[in-house]
Amino acid sequence: MKSEEIKEKISKDATIFKVGGFRPENTIQESWIGKVSVYRDEETIPTDKNGELMLPLAQIYIPNLPFIHTKLLNTKILTVFISNEYPECLEKMGENWLIREYENLDDIIVKDLSNPKSFIKQFPLKAEMKKDCPIWDGGGLSSEMEDEILELENSGEIESYYDIADFHQYEHKIGGFPSYCQSGIGIDEGFGNGFEFIFQITSDEKINLNIIDSGSLMFAKNDQTNEWSLYYDFY
Secondary structure, three states, rough: OOHHHHHHHEEEEEEEEEEEEOOOOOOOOEEOOOOOOOEOOOOOOOHHHHOEOOEEEEEEEOOOOOOOOOOHHOOOOEEEEEOOOOOOOOOOOOOOOOEEEEOOOOOOOEEOOOOOOOOOOOEEHHHHHHHEEOOOOOOOOHHHHHHHHHHHHHHOOOOOOHHHOOOOOOOOEEEOOOOOOOOOOOOOOOHHHOOOEEEEEEHHHOEEEOOOOOOEEEEEEOOOOOOOEEEEEEE
């Protein structure tokens, strides 16, 4: 298999989010980092296991994204909260992190809620579609594809995998592949049986978010149970 064929086979579409740089319209059709303004009437900012308000991390309006993951096709808005004290990797959702999905906006209202202790700066997000490729070590390549790439290296056609895979997207994104800092856990089974990587929020100086040490929060979903799973690593 030639390098261009491999590049095509390993690529996936992803929605990449750029932070700020434009004036928001402040409608629910916008996506935000560091801010959550949509809730059901009975909902508020959730608390963690210590009774502390979680940090509003992101609000993503799905229908107008250039790429929509198949596991989000029925979701209109997704909101994300996380405790100031990070959960354990793959810890069940609820006590230290929470995702809310809204399939129907009829019962959604806008609330001006914030966590006064939050250090994450609020910015609107601009979405664009890009191709994404996996990182080499545990990032989503099949063993068969790894063998094909090693053959190209051994033949001298390429010096390394990254001669082919020069388009990994490290930003906040939906779809594509997770941006592991250490050896990865794959994109499916590593998050738990039946889970598939869906989106990530990355360390970002502009929004004052540093996940331990320049890491990323990576979220996966199980389409049989609709449960979410969270993994993160850092340098």
